[in-house]
Amino acid sequence: MTDQRSQAEIVRQSLKRRYRKERRFRAYGILAIAIALSALVVLFTDIIGKGYTGFTKTTITMEVNLDGEMMYLDDATDEKQMKMADFVEPLLQALIKQVPGATEENREAVRDLLNPYASNELREMLQANPDWLGTTQTLTVLAHTDVDVYAKHAGDSAYSIKLSERQQQWVDQLIEKGVVQTSFNDVFFTSGDSRDPSRAGILGAVVGSLLTMIVTLVLSFPIGVAAAIYLEEFAPQNKLTDFIEVNINNLAAVPSIIFGLLGLAVFINLFGMPRSVPVVGGLVLTLMTLPTIIISSRAAIKSVPPSIREAAEGIGASKMQVVLHHVLPLAMPGMLTGSIIGMAQALGETAPLLLIGMVAFIVDVPGGFFESATVLPVQVFLWAGSPELAFIERASAAIMVLLAFLVSMNALAIGLRKRLERRW
Incomplete structure (x- = not known):
């Protein structure tokens, strides 16, 4: 009886220690969330406090x-x-x-x-x-x-x-x-940049960002999806494909400024393309976004159950028909989600665009893909570094607009995933 009591006491003490560790772990998690939320509150309070007057x-x-x-x-x-x-x-x-x-x-x-x-x-x-x-x-x-x-x-x-x-x-x-x-302040939304803070607006930067994002989307989405389909469905498993997969994963972690240096060396110095134009900016952001789209698209393709492929092949469908008619439609929600998140990341990038000349002072609103332009993050960078204190509220207001775009794009990604995804 004494041994049984001692054993029971040992079990109770062990359970108490386990529960204490669990409570501590839960408290650490709550503390981490509280710190993160506090940091966000401080950040947004500072931005809104400085920017609402803009x-x-x-x-x-x-x-x-x-x-x-x-x-x-x-x-x-x-x-x-x-x-x-x-x-x-x-x-x-x-x-x-x-x-x-x-x-x-x-x-x-x-x-x-x-x-x-x-x-x-x-x-x-x-x-x-x-x-x-x-x-x-x-x-x-x-x-x-x-x-x-x-x-x-x-x-x-x-x-x-x-x-x-x-x-x-x-x-x-x-x-x-x-x-x-x-x-x-309607001027803030209807005019381009200006040396005078009261005349400075974000229309030129917004149009430049839109043109750059169009180039990025048109190039990165089809190339990224095609590369993911080939690597996941058609490529043989050998050292070459393993080497490609490792490099795609590594490229996703490369600092964005490296892509700016690549764009400067290849598109501007080698091919002689003009500086500070949306086409070059879109090409640079395409290189930066491709790894994210490829990785997310491959994950979406992997999530399609093998039974879908087996059923399609069982009724005589070719490999291409299986991929295009069955796998791709089912994987498309995940692909779209990854692509939108990648585009949102590209929208907020500044470093690679600085190196290709999109930091220039642009007054006129760009009218095409080959006209000089800047983008919203670079506009924030220019205003934040201006000696005029009146530009501080303009920079903070532009940050609020940029955050609204990013939140909208992420909300769109979540909405598409919820609306289009299928559960098995």
């Missing part, structure tokens, strides 16, 4: 007298006169009337409240409405970047206010009068 702009609304004599303009349809006309003076005179206490003596201080591109906005408005010449119109133009920073971040020590005390008082009074207002 989705708003500061404008000045006032009544502008479009006097032809003041602008040295007789005919608004004459292109030569429009190029030589003075579009700053009517805006400046209108603003002087709105600023309390402003006179011609401090006109330069008042002028610094206007955006340098406000005259271009007025020119475009008058070109679209030539009958406005000689009339008074209520117009809304962009405020200067310094005014924009002050209106959004007054009191924030992270931003240096460059306006003088008198100008700050003017802006406060104009805000109270409703002349200076903040609204949704």
Whole structure:
């Protein structure tokens, strides 16, 4: 009886130690998840806290007298006169009337409240409405970047206010009068890059990313799927195929900047292709994405039960018919999921594109695959390194847009997998 009790006690003590280890392991897992979630919360809080103001702009609304004599303009349809006309003076005179206490003596201080591109906005408005010449119109133009920073971040020590005390008082009074207002920043989504933060937008980068992703998808998906089908269904098992498989797995772990060096050496230096164009960027990202697509496609093909192949062969189907009519349709959900995840990874890459010249300052929105362009991650890189603090909120806002694209692509991959997958 004593031996049985001692044995039972040993078992109980062993179970207690096992349960304690299990509880500790579970606690470590919960702690790891909590740390990861905390890091994500800190990251998103920082990005959103800095970037949400990038989705708003500061404008000045006032009544502008479009006097032809003041602008040295007789005919608004004459292109030569429009190029030589003075579009700053009517805006400046209108603003002087709105600023309390402003006179011609401090006109330069008042002028610094206007955006340098406000005259271009007025020119475009008058070109679209030539009958406005000689009339008074209520117009809304962009405020200067310094005014924009002050209106959004007054009191924030992270931003240096460059306006003088008198100008700050003017802006406060104009805000109270409703002349200076903040609204949704449509410029951020409808224009390309600019040296002026208030005029900088992501449209050029978004179009460049779209063109680059189209090239990447058109090349990487069919090549990757074809390579996976051959290696899994047709290739003989020998040293050559083993060597190819090992190298595919190794390529998936190669740093992305190596693919940038490869693209620089092969596509630009050897083949003489132009720098900073979506075609070259798409080719480089294709090389980087192919290993991921091949590996995921092979895993999807392996998941198809052998009974499917045996049943198809049993009714007389050829090897090609088995693959194309039975294996490929069943493996396609997994292939699509892997491809979308690979494309999302390519969308967020910066290093390989820097080496092929897509870091250039591009103002115009690209109109084709062979026009100079940049991509969204590179645009974030350029803005984050700018000495202008106003670009920080633009960079954070662009990061939010990029994250939205990545989350959407991953959600699409999960949705396709859930919708198309079949269980046996």
